[in-house]
Amino acid sequence: MDALTQATAPPPAEALAAIDALMARGAAFFGSRYAIMGGAMSWVSERNLVAALSNAGAFGVIACGAMEPPRLAEEIAATQALTQKPFGVNLITMHPRLEQLVQTCIDHKVGHIVFAGGIPPGSAIKAAKDGGAKVVCFAPALALAKKLVRSGADALVIEGSEAGGHIGPVSLTVLAQEILPHIRDVPVFVAGGIGRGEAILSYLEMGAAGAQLGTRFVCATESIAHPNFKKAFIRGAARDALPTVQLDERFPVIPVRALQNGGTRRFLEHQAETIRRFLAGEVEKGAAQLEIEHFWAGALRRAVIDGDVENGSLMAGQSVGLVTREQPVAEIVQELVTQAAMALAARQG
Structure with missing residues (x-):
């Protein structure tokens, strides 16, 4: 069999069955065909992409972000109108109305609530579970993973x-x-830098129940991201997606990985100028910190929705180099599963 035939040949049924077996626990947890979870990306992970993911056999997740409860209720209902399959909602733990957002999810019969952006309060976990939802939490270290499981997390x-x-x-x-x-x-x-099925396979074999992918789905046909935003991803390489740089430890900057553009360069200049003004006594430390933090306010929306890819924030994972064209979600999902199965079949000879 030549290389071209091998690349286009469907994977053996035994290999696909083996991938199903490796994904069985994660797929059962989500109630989906595959244990592939859509990463919640603000402005991108809305009704269209989320429903497309769930309809394709993956598990879509709405990015609540800064939404207020009525707006979230509207997005959940709109997603339910587009898919009969299960999907989840990602809530930021620092949201001032976290408890109300949890209740909104419960009222609309959302089966999975994903808490992100910090350790969720016990009351929020309890409210979600009492309401019948499964709770998913992010664990940045083993000690916290154990603590979250003790606190009631159903998955990590x-x-x-x-x-x-x-x-x-x-x-x-x-x-x-x-x-x-x-x-x-x-x-x-597992999540972070995953863009091909071979990587998913390796983590499944290590004991993962499945994988979360975000960057890979930004350029999905169903994604509402602006064409300019998608073009930036298709052009981007792994080395272009860098974390924000902090100039002075007295003024901490939360690290955000994004494609470099005019905005990232101006952020460095803004930090330097703000620090200079602080040292000159022109601005107090608290006000200077707020000036630095507010630089990116609205920047993600400007890039994703308005298409201002020079001044907006191009948040992207290092797997952006694996995004080479716009594709339907179902095609991407099948590509990932096929890659995993082919890798397994090749290893088994």
């Missing part, structure tokens, strides 16, 4: 620093070795 996501957006300091390759051998009570999903 371990996300490496390769991911896009707000990131932790540790790569997925290290987190997986630290956490997967020790957490067996609940399903653990």
Whole structure:
């Protein structure tokens, strides 16, 4: 069999069945065909992409972000109108109306609530579980993973620093070795830098229940991201997706991985000028910190929705180099599963 025939040939049924078996726990947890979870990306993970993911056999997740409860209720209802399949909602734990958002999910019979952006309060976990929802939490270290399971988390996501957006300091390759051998009570999903099925297979074999992918789905046909935003992803390479740089430890900057553009360059200049004004006594420290933090306010929306890719925020994971064209979600999902099955079949001879 030549290389071209091998690349286009369907994977053997036995290999596909083996992938199904490796994904069985994660798929059962979500109620989906595959244990592939859509990463919640603000402005991108809305009704169209979420429903497309769930309809394709993956598991879509709405990014609530800064939405207020009535707006979230509207998005959930609109997603339910587009799919009969299960999907989840990602809530930011720092949201001032977290409890109301949990109740909104419960009122609309959302089966899975994903808490992100910090350790969720016990009251929020209890409210979600009492309302019949399964709780998913992000675990950045083994000690916290164990604590979250004791607190009632039904599943965990371990996300490496390769991911896009707000990131932790540790790569997925290290987190997986630290956490997967020790957490067996609940399903653990891996995230960060995953763009091909071979990588998903390797983590499944390490004990992961499935994988979360965000960057890979930004350029889905069903994604409402602006054509300029999609073009930036298709052009981008792994080395272009870098974390934000902090100039002075007295003024901490939350690390965010994004494609470099005019905005990222101006952010460095803005930090330098703000620090200069602080040292000159022109601005107090608290006000200077707020000026730095507010630089990116609205920047993600400007890029994703308005298409201002020079001044907006191009949050992207390092797997952006694996995004080469616009494709339907169903095609991407099948590509990932096929890659995993072909890799398994090749290894088995």
